Amino acid sequence: MTDSEDCLFCKIVRGEVPTSKIFEDDVCMAFMDVFPIKEGHCLLIPKDHYQNLLDIDKDVAAHLARRLVDLTHKVNKVIAPDGIITSAANGKGAGQEIPHLHFHVIPRNHGDGFGFRFPDDYRNKMADRERLDELAAQLGKA
Template structure:
């Protein structure tokens, strides 16, 4: 998959599109997925302009994993799911739809199927509530 600098995640990183950010550091941004597969679904974006993880620098890859781990802990604390899934897709054959490296942190509950990927927009009031709860959990996990 080829990188497109006009992809929605690049535009979010440049401030051209709005987002509900829950965390940011020098290498990554974590934000609520506006078309979540489950309540509390968070995306971890690299700030590097690369489409697939194979192109990501070692430092960028380590930063993404650190952020994914930290956000997953916060999701577990804030929302108390019995499980948390961390997913990263490369190429359209793998299901990647946005040509920008990103990780999904998805709370999981037994017996609840995931919603279809990028199919239904979230209720923004509920999304803001989840974002605040996750940010609060992140603030206590330095």
């Protein structure tokens, strides 16, 4: 997988769409999100076109993980937030809007109003231990 002609992020990689680039190497690119949730919101993408984490080569994934840590440190140093969200949606059911793997790095501050939170009562609904063990065994064998 290298490129998708109509993909917005592939167009950014090719230089067809302007971007405020943070860094770039042979494998990936980081840039500012033009629709930021919070100031300092940025994105990390692989330069080759992968739809999501389910499509990516493990070596590329390892490189992206290292660069995601680098980018998170940069945001922390420059923005100095109370916390930072790093996330990637994989597939439409998870809310992925652009079908090119990308990681969001979003600085957060107490009381900033951004609603990326678990439901208030999620800790009141403990899962069935038998079912957890069953799923863990299935996932371990997969």
